[in-house]
Amino acid sequence: MSEFQDLSFQIETIAQAEPEQQSNILNQLIEEGLEAGSIALILEAFPIDERVQLWRGLPLELHIDVLTEARAEVRRSIIDELSEIELKLTLAKLDNLSLIEWADSLPEEIINEALQLIEKDELELYDQANEYQDDELGRWAERKVVTLPFNISVEKAKGLMERYSYDAPQQIYLINKRKQFRGVVSYIDLLRAEPAERLRHLAIDNVVTLNATLTLAESIEALEHSSLSTMPVTDDEQLLIGEVDWQFALSTQREIYETRLMAGTGMDEGDDLFAPVIKSSQKRGVWLGINLMTAILASVTIGLFEDVIAQVVALAVLMPIVASMGGIAGSQTLTLMIRAMALNQITSGNRWALLKNEIGIGSINGLLWALIIGGLAGLWFQSVVLGGTIALAIIVNIITAALFGVLIPIALDKLKLDPALAGSVILTTVTDVVGFFAFLGTASLVML
Incomplete structure (x- = not known):
């Protein structure tokens, strides 16, 4: 189990x-x-x-x-x-x-x-x-760590630990008189060492320290690539601040994931499963109101072509396909961008290359699925013009989804807003409006 x-x-x-x-x-x-x-x-x-x-x-x-x-x-x-x-x-x-x-x-x-x-x-x-x-990592580091002078003997180190009733730690941090970090000693190695041995000679080789000003995401990545289960945290002057461990990394990573998952629906990672009804209704109601505004915008776009839809009923049948294809394509790009931004992989130097890459993917997929959907729609309604109209709309919408799937999270990040919170709502609105306008606008020009 x-x-x-x-x-x-x-x-x-x-x-x-x-x-x-x-x-x-x-x-x-x-x-x-x-x-x-x-x-x-x-x-x-x-x-x-x-x-x-x-x-x-x-x-x-x-x-x-x-x-x-x-x-x-x-x-x-x-x-x-x-x-x-x-x-x-x-x-x-x-x-x-x-x-x-x-x-x-x-x-x-x-x-x-x-x-x-x-x-x-x-x-x-x-x-x-x-x-x-x-x-910043310095805010969350565990400051209660065992420290010993780096140049004392093993015998004296054991005496100090008994005197101060230290619990058996996994690692002991070595410092100088200014409390600057000088190394890490395994507690097991300390127990096995000769009494006259100096602690500095027992220090683990090539221990990497984490700067206290690192972001939590950067710290988690560093822990992932470390051979140690705990890592020392220091400031700019190498003064020992404390330590962080794998439990901290896993807990923080889970919170980041849950925050982004909940943010997609306007909720918070800390929300209670049994929160009071009125309080929860108010919080969720705000998000529903935002969604209503975006839905109204899409509906207004459809309303502009009411006469066309009334005369060609097939347009109403095929509209959801246009919106759905754009929405899925956009969410794929948006998800990729949010993950990359969380890992600090997006920089000013690679944004243009990433944008070209996503537009290229959107163009290929747009053309492929436009041919398939256009062909099926043309056979279904026995109309080459209708097939061509929806094919054009699919191409336009999927490329638009790729374009804005990259630009929206970058813009939101510049505005200090969480792309995971508002990105999907804005992107869905854009793909709906562009898709409906391209589909119904083309239909009004060629089918009436």
Whole structure:
């Protein structure tokens, strides 16, 4: 049984149990190894009242981790139901990374209260993280790493680790007196080394550091090509900031994917499955209104040729084909562009070459499918003129789709707008309007 099938089974088991037994079942699953991320997914699958009760029944040490792993609106739905005492106790347990994760999704008064309640050391780390932008690696790096002077002996290093009660880390970071990064030592290598050996001699060769100002997307790509499971993060002066690991990369990549997936329908990655009806209706209604405006524009274009359609009924039958072919061709180019932009593959130096390439693809596909659709339409309605008309419209629309599939995301990116959010709506409108105008406009000239 796969992980997702297991999760579905666990949710079903909890849902079918008596209310007073649901927390016991969830806690039993936790004892069997259920992690915070999976717990959060389970809570999200329940209506808000049941979700809050399940969260309250969790072991106290998991409260913060589960809320941090949960989507923004799910986290908010639980926090809004807490009493004043419960909220204070919860906020007091926050660490710096959790507070950063929560900061954008909670009211300012709650964040201010958290800043007054969390431990001093965590507050200092939080302030350091806030020196970086939301999309910069330095904001999200794990700052609680084990560091040791690079030139001390193995014997002294072991003594320092025992003195400060360090947990057994996977890697130890070596620094100089200015806290500049000087290398990485495997904890296993440290245990095996001779007592008199210097740490600098145990350092792993050719360790690449990540600059704290890198974007999250650039950081994920660097982690993908690294042989280490964690990578050090440094600033411009090589001062050690912290580390990031594969778990961070996978989690961030999933959030980026979900954000783009949800953005295509005007929704947010943090939206709650059981969000309040009125709130969800308002949010989705805005997107429906935008879609209505684009649909009206397409309808107005059709209305300009009402007389033509009334006289040649076949035009009404064939119009959806024109719109559909342009829409599919455009979405292919748009998807390719959005992926390439997410990977920072689009530059001023290759835009023109990419545009020519996509127009070339659109021209070939447009000509091929124009011949096929035009031939079928001509045979169906016994009209060479009708076949030629739709063939011309198909060529024009597919080439237009390729052209705007490249230009629209570039233009939106220049305007600091997410191409995944608005690109598909704008492109669909363009291909509908151009397709209908080319089809019906040509028909009005040659068929009447």
